[in-house]
Amino acid sequence: MTDYDIKGWCPGALRPMASGDGLVLRIRARNGRLTPDQAQGIAGLARQHGNGLIDLTSRANLQLRGLNAQGHAATIAALAEMGLLDSDARSESRRNVILSPFATVGGPAWQVAEGIARAMTQPDAPDTPGKFGFAVDEDVPVLGDVPSDIRLRQIGTGWLILPDGGDWGLSAPDTDSAVHAAMALTRWFAQGGIHEGRGRMRDYLHRQPDLPAGAGPAPQMPMRQAPGPGPAPNGWMLGFAFGQITPAQLATAAKAGPLRLTPWRALLIEGATEPPPVPGAILDASDPLLRIHACTGAPACPQAHADVRALARQLAAHLAPGQSLHLSGCAKGCAHRGRASLTLIAEGPDRFDLIRDGDIRTPATQTGLSAAQIPL
Ligand code: SF4
Incomplete structure (x- = not known):
């Protein structure tokens, strides 16, 4: 039994999700890129129809928060004009x-x-x-830590198509056949990996001993650590505490160039050769706020037991170098599925369970701690 809802789907623009602060509308920019005009337009929509908060998500999308039904209708009409809307929710x-x-x-x-x-x-x-998804990497992969069911990695002019959690893969000699192979792997998964509309590739591999046609051993791939704020191969990356930005920050960033949304909840300003002047952006890769994952929490999330972002800001100054912290408003752990030095799960406004060197599913080492008792 859980004390939170498992929805099994993510919000979209056409299918927003109700939250404690109104509707949450997710914009899935194609290939994670926004032109300056699109970014300015989204900033305007967030100002006009949202509550002024925009989330950068771990799936490289943007979320507007706090919309009502009327604001939602106006927003999707504007998104359609900007070329940011799909034809249907499916x-x-x-x-x-x-x-x-x-x-x-x-x-x-x-x-x-x-x-x-x-x-x-x-x-x-x-x-x-x-929640089924794909991650597409170039020669030097950077998306290894990004949850995805099928990973595609460029090897010279060819491609490897890898199921998440497997030690095998398909290979393809060019881009067209890579797409074809990814779809073949998706169909293979869909034949037995879905129950009651849910399922992930990693779980299916545990149950399915037979490999699809063409599967072969997958070589170990070099993995670059997820990059932080600073210069990037194609621009400059800006960090933001908890991946939350304001319309003003988005509009200011867009003045510096096209934006690339990243799964690290950072914004990459394409073509920038120095840090764009965005107030409140994190420029220092050692800033402890970048080592803290904190979900929306109370009051915006109806399932939250505590205002975890306020607590996270208090605790940031006490975080030791290299230490990471995951603060979750409930046991669902929306902000982070991976491990952290310390994971704190709110059980009440000032009551937390503590997990050391584990993830949200690891058994707690201490329970019922008040904020003052958190060992930092
Ligand atoms: S983890 Fe946080 S955002 Fe997710 S449901 Fe729980 S309280 Fe809400």
Whole structure:
């Protein structure tokens, strides 16, 4: 039994999710890129119809918060004009493709990500669960820590197509066949990996001993650590505490160039060669706030037991170098699925369970701590 709802789907623009602060509307920018005009337009919509808070999500999307039904209708009409709306909610929910934010616009990885998005929005696309997704990397992979069911990695001019959690993969000689192989793997998963509309590739591999046609051993891949704020191969990356930004920050960033949304809840300003002057952005990769994951929490999330972001700001100054902290308003752990030095789960406004060196599912080492008792 859990004390939180498992929805099994993510919000979209056409299918927003109700939260404690109104509707949450997710914008899935194609290949995670926004032109300056699109970013300015979104900032205006957040100001006019939202509550002024915009989330950068771990799936490289943007979320507007605090909309009402009227504001939602006006927002999706504006998004359609900006070319940021899918034709229907089914297509929107299946278009879960994260492209490396460092990928060259129009390059092979860009084309593969576009091809998968196109294939997944066709009427004959497999009926995958709402959270099923793809990660597309270039030669030097950076998305290894990003939750995805199928990973595609460029190897020279060819591609490896890897199921999450497996030690095998499919190979493809070019971009078109990489898309084809990714769809073949998706169909293989859809034949037995979905129950009552839910399922993830990693779980399916545990149950399914037979491999799909063409599968071969997958080589170990070099993995670059997720980058922090600072210069990037194609621009400059800006961090934000808890991945939350304001319309003013978004509009200011857009003045410096096109934006690439990243799964690290940071904004990459394409082409910038110095830090764009965005007030409140985190420029220092050692800032402890970047080592803290804190979900929306109270009061905006109706399932939250505490205002975890306020507590996170208090605790940041006490975090030792290299130490990471995950603060969760309930046991669902929306902000972070991975491990952290310390994970704190709110059980009441000033009552927390503590997990050391584990993730949200690891048994707690201490329970019922007040904020003052948190060992930092
Ligand atoms: S983890 Fe946080 S945001 Fe997610 S449901 Fe729980 S309180 Fe809400």
